Structure formats: structure tokens, C-alpha cells
Amino acid sequence: MPDVPKNVAASASAISVPLSRRSRADEERELVRLAQSGTESAFEELVRRHQNRVFGLVNSILRRREDVEDVAQQVFLKAFVSIKRFDLRAAFSTWLYKITVNECWDYLRKKKVRPLTYESDMSEEQVSRLDGIVSADRPPERADQRAEVKETLEWMLEKLPEQDRELLVLKEIEGFSVQELSEILDLNVNTVKVRLFRARAKLMDVYHRRVGPGGPSR
């Protein structure tokens, strides 16, 4: 591993000071260039800037808190190893999130686990309350009802095919735009939209299948 050059600031703060007037994107590009030339402190700063988002992304896909830190570390390790091959045409964040998504799926494949596993289906009592929960316009105020809404969404997402689930989680929970998703998942923008639309429709199909055709209605 190359040593940190003496003329380059050794700490992240020292790096960011001369760059403070530039836009965040330019600043990040500069950090990437420094990291590519072997400046560890620049890479450390990149880790600091993106660690929360990478953690969130790993958590959303794996839904196993005990594995999140390990996988997130692995993501940054891979990014460090291959940063010289990053050509700066795309945003660093997009490139990093692409590594994150791939790492999560590799991890799930190796462990041969599904992203989320529930041992049992919902109880009849829960099913009878589903309609109200799914039709609600805003989050309930009571803690137990909020927990139920959360559980219901997790249950519905669990029933979706993995690709649909991943897309919905990235779009609706992690807040990625369609453009970002197309770059992260290497898909055409139109394909992302079509898949998202189908995934949304399927999510409601999950609900209808569980409660049966012509199920509870208001």
C-alpha cells in the first residue's frame, strides 16, 4: 500500500479545507483522484461521507443487523481495491452503491438465505386488520399500530420476488431516483420504470392473494 505523500494533508479535515469553496461534486472527484493515487486519508474521507448510505442500503437489502457492518466493510474494501479502475464518468456514489448491491447479493447467495425470513404467516386477526392498515393515508399514532403497519409492509415485501423487492426498497425506502437505479442496476431507465410499476402492482397482489379475491373492503 502506498504511503501518504507528505504534501497531501494527512487528515480528512486537512484535505477538505482547500476544497471548501468548490462544489461537493468537484470536492468528491478530487478525493477520488487522491484515493486513486494512493492517499489513504482521502479514501477514509470518502468512507466517512458514504458510510451511512451504504449501511442503510445493506440493511435494507439484507435486513440482518448482525451482518450489516461486516458487509459494509467488505463493500469499502472492494471499493478501495478497485478504485483505480473507476473512471470518474459516473458519480462515485453511484459506483459505490453498485458495489454495495452486488456485494449484498453475493453475500445472500453465499449464505443461501433469503433477504428476509418469517417463520409463519399472518394470523387471521392480523389479516382482518390488513385492509384498514393498507388503506391508511397516514401513519397511525399508536405505537402498536405503527408496529403493525411496519410488520405488514415487511410481510408484503417478503412475498415479492427478490428483484421486485430490491427495486421497491431502493426506490421507496432508500430514496434512489429512477436514473440512479438504472446506473446502479445496469438497466435502461424505461426498464426500471416498467419493473417498478409491475413491482408496485404485485405488492398489492400479495395483499389480495392473502385475503382472497373480493377480500375485505371498506
Added chain:
Amino acid sequence: MEPRDNVNTKACGEYEARLEDYVAGESGGAAANEVVVHLKSCAGCRAAFDAAAASTRFLRVATPLMDRAVDPGPGFARLVMARIRTEANQRAQKSIWRPVVTFAWRFAMSATVALALLIAYASQQPGQTTNDLAQMRSGDLMSDPSDPVGPPTSRDDVLRMVADTDHGK
């Protein structure tokens, strides 16, 4: 929520992307109007759109309640860098021995191939000699009609050989 008789109804392929824009609230003006007009005339798209819209509403209500990832904390970056250094050191240690290991493997492979060739040659030699001797004893070699310089078998052959000016060349 309205009950649906057929939840598997499919939307028109050419409208799905536009329906996604519309349901996500990312289309407006003429594009939105076009979708609205189409929805009025297409039952398949309307059914799919109703399902997608219901899901989207529910997602907007429920996603803020989802568990967020634990904050990695300020020590995470240092931890990552430490792991990077450890792995880099391990790789460097491995690379010291790599040329030696590679040479050893190549040497072993060459030796194996050479040994196999030697064994093959040695096992073929005695058999071949025995065959040749047996053939000579049986006179097969003498009577080979294709051999132009074989020993003469008759007086005519001897005369023909003497008359042959190029001596079988």
C-alpha cells in the same frame, strides 16, 4: 380499498413506464393527460394502475416506520482503513512467496512430463526390437515387394540390378 376480481390483469406494455411516472407523481402536463385518457379506455391498465397506486400510498405511509440502519459511528472509517491495511499486508506477504511457489509448481510439472516421456520410451523400445527381429527371422523383410533395394531372389534379378545404372537411387 376496492375489491378486485382479477388481480393479475396486465397493463399495456407501451404504457407501463408512463404509468410508473404517473403513479410516482413524476409526470405532468400532456404526459399525465395522455395517461388519464388511456386509463379511462383500458380496463387492464386501470386495474394495474389501481393496484400500483394503492401500493404506493401504503409505501408512503409505511416506509417512514421502517427500521433504519444503525449509525456506523465515527470509528467505522478507521475500522475500514485498518482492515484495508491488514489485507494489504497479507497480500504483500503472499506475494513474497508467490514466485517461489510458481517456480516449484513449474519444476514439478516439467519433471512429471519428462518422467512420463521416459517411461513411455523405455516401455516401447524392447517391444519394437523384438518385433523387428521376429520379422527378419520370418523373412518378411526380405520378401517385401515394395522394397526396391531388397536382395535378389533369382538370376534375372541379379542381371536387372547390374543393368540398373542409377543403383536404386
